[in-house]
Amino acid sequence: MAQALGELDRVTAVQFPFDNTYARLPARFFTHTAPTPVAAPRLIRLNRPLALQLGLDPDSLSGEEGVAILAGNCIPDTAAAIATAYAGHQFGGFVPQLGDGRAILLGEVIDDAGIRRDIQLKGAGRTPFSRRGDGRAALGPVLREYVVSEAMFAFGIPTTRALAAVITGEEVARETMLPGAVFTRVASSHIRVGTFQFFATRDDVEALRLLADHVIARHYPHVIDAERPYRALLDAVIRAQAELIAQWLLVGFIHGVMNTDNMSVSGETIDYGPCAFLDHYDPTAVWSAIDRGSRYAYMSQPAIGHWNLTRLAESFLPLLCDDNDAAVTDAKEALSAYAPAFEKAYQTGLRRKLGLFRNADGDVSLGRALLNTMADNGADFTLTFRRLSDAAANPGGDAAVRSLFGEPSAYDDWARQWRERLQQESIDAAARRNAMRAVNPAYIPRNHRVEAVIRAAVDENDFRPFEELLAVLSKPFEDQPVFAEYARPPEANERVHQTFCGT
Numbered sequence: 001m002a003q004a005l006g007e008l009d010r011v012t013a014v015q016f017p018f019d020n021t022y023a024r025l026p027a028r029f030f031t032h033t034a035p036t037p038v039a040a041p042r043l044i045r046l047n048r049p050l051a052l053q054l055g056l057d058p059d060s061l062s063g064e065e066g067v068a069i070l071a072g073n074c075i076p077d078t079a080a081a082i083a084t085a086y087a088g089h090q091f092g093g094f095v096p097q098l099g100d101g102r103a104i105l106l107g108e109v110i111d112d113a114g115i116r117r118d119i120q121l122k123g124a125g126r127t128p129f130s131r132r133g134d135g136r137a138a139l140g141p142v143l144r145e146y147v148v149s150e151a152m153f154a155f156g157i158p159t160t161r162a163l164a165a166v167i168t169g170e171e172v173a174r175e176t177m178l179p180g181a182v183f184t185r186v187a188s189s190h191i192r193v194g195t196f197q198f199f200a201t202r203d204d205v206e207a208l209r210l211l212a213d214h215v216i217a218r219h220y221p222h223v224i225d226a227e228r229p230y231r232a233l234l235d236a237v238i239r240a241q242a243e244l245i246a247q248w249l250l251v252g253f254i255h256g257v258m259n260t261d262n263m264s265v266s267g268e269t270i271d272y273g274p275c276a277f278l279d280h281y282d283p284t285a286v287w288s289a290i291d292r293g294s295r296y297a298y299m300s301q302p303a304i305g306h307w308n309l310t311r312l313a314e315s316f317l318p319l320l321c322d323d324n325d326a327a328v329t330d331a332k333e334a335l336s337a338y339a340p341a342f343e344k345a346y347q348t349g350l351r352r353k354l355g356l357f358r359n360a361d362g363d364v365s366l367g368r369a370l371l372n373t374m375a376d377n378g379a380d381f382t383l384t385f386r387r388l389s390d391a392a393a394n395p396g397g398d399a400a401v402r403s404l405f406g407e408p409s410a411y412d413d414w415a416r417q418w419r420e421r422l423q424q425e426s427i428d429a430a431a432r433r434n435a436m437r438a439v440n441p442a443y444i445p446r447n448h449r450v451e452a453v454i455r456a457a458v459d460e461n462d463f464r465p466f467e468e469l470l471a472v473l474s475k476p477f478e479d480q481p482v483f484a485e486y487a488r489p490p491e492a493n494e495r496v497h498q499t500f501c502g503t
């Protein structure tokens with residue numbers, strides 16, 4: 001393998017127990033690509049608990065050679081170092097070749113739970129897929145991805161993880177010159193809807209089959225026993241995405257760029273770009289500066305998930321049935337399971353957020369009524385549910401909730417119906433409160449906080465706000481009185497109006 005990797009040193013001191021199954025797929029799935037070294041790497045942060053889970057030694061990883069690997073200045077002797085090929089619909093328009101333009105997959109390790117995980121460097125230099133890009137990442141987006149992906153993990157939402165962030169000592173040219181960084185991402189795989197599209201658009205059925213087999217072995221081994229494993233695989237991906245997007249809505253998350261190349265077939269949240277969380281509840285909210293048509297607004301996400309999965313189902317047609325009409329019928333049947341799977345996951349989650357343990361008629365409209373009232377009254381999404389957790393146990397807590405509503409009496413009207421419904425279930429007050437607090441976070445990565453972290457790091461070379469925000473968000477369901485400020489919504493002058501990819 002080393003032959004294709006130019007002059008880069010292969011090193012052995014930091015042990016990476018890689019086993020690279022993707023790199024053993026046929027050559028058209030990827031290109032061997034070495035990272036491009038950077039001038040002066042410096043470790044910003046290593047996720048030590050994650051390193052241990054992956055069977056990596058955090059001390060050697062944060063040592064000189066470890067940081068050199070995390071910066072792409074050398075590679076472990078066991079690494080594959082590939083950039084993978086994929087296609088994708090970007091804002092609705094199909095691009096037959098995208099691929100890892102600034103990401104290099106070092107390889108796969110088996111974690112302490114027996115799960116295969118990719119370790120990838122993002123921002124490690126140009127690849128054959130870079131098109132006009134520089135292959136680099138700016139520090140700001142790296143910190144955003146670090147913070148938000150780790151927060152998603154703490155919420156219990158499937159996500160890629162942050163293993164490390166390294167500053168490169170080089171600048172990258174965006175709208176202005178910015179410090180460059182390399183992000184080390186861990187994913188259960190980096191296979192996207194767009195990876196299937198890449199081969200489907202080339203009528204490469206053999207590759208589609210190999211890819212599907214790889215995804216089955218890796219993510220959905222149970223479907224092997226199904227009568228029709230590829231149909232069962234499609235069903236499984238559809239269900240995983242429906243459930244994932246329901247989880248997003250329940251914490252107020254907006255992905256921002258749900259292109260088909262940014263949707264993982266494993267069901268993990270991937271490719272954090274101009275993502276953001278709702279402060280006040282607004283179902284039409286969209287921050288991303290590049291999303292001019294509001295395609296990826298908060299409440300559009302479930303429908304866009306279906307649109308993307310329809311593109312996946314189209315790519316699956318040759319795997320479903322030799323007869324195209326029959327395959328289309330089959331694909332439509334698979335897709336028809338999406339909306340019910342989404343609704344079930346969303347409604348179950350909303351019921352839990354409201355402190356309801358049983359399923360009763362009217363629960364959905366009760367939930368919807370609260371959300372509508374919140375939207376009409378500019379109520380903060382996270383704080384409303386968090387404070388409801390206390391109000392459920394003690395009506396004395398109502399004052400704290402109602403104060404979040406522009407017209408507080410709007411809350412009172414809703415709360416009367418809610419309390420009637422709560423009384424239908426004889427749940428111990430403390431048990432209900434605890435159950436609600438376990439699903440209604442006190443802390444989310446509020447946009448103004450993430451911006452402040454980026455500003456301090458980029459403008460002042462000060463990473464303490466980054467560290468502090470990460471610490472707070474590692475326990476999002478616990479009250480942390482010293483960090484009470486982090487629960488506060490932005491003041492008018494602190495509000496972030498747009499987020500940027502920074503790519």
Ligand code: AMP
Pocket residue numbers: 098099100101102103129130131132133134135136137257261262271273501503
């Ligand atoms: P994204 O919108 O970040 O998911 O990226 C979409 C496509 O553009 C992918 O193929 C990326 O690899 C590529 N890309 C994004 N940023 C860069 C960059 N700075 N250099 C090269 N390719 C990039």
Ligand code: MG
Pocket residue numbers: 261262271
């Ligand atoms: Mg992407």
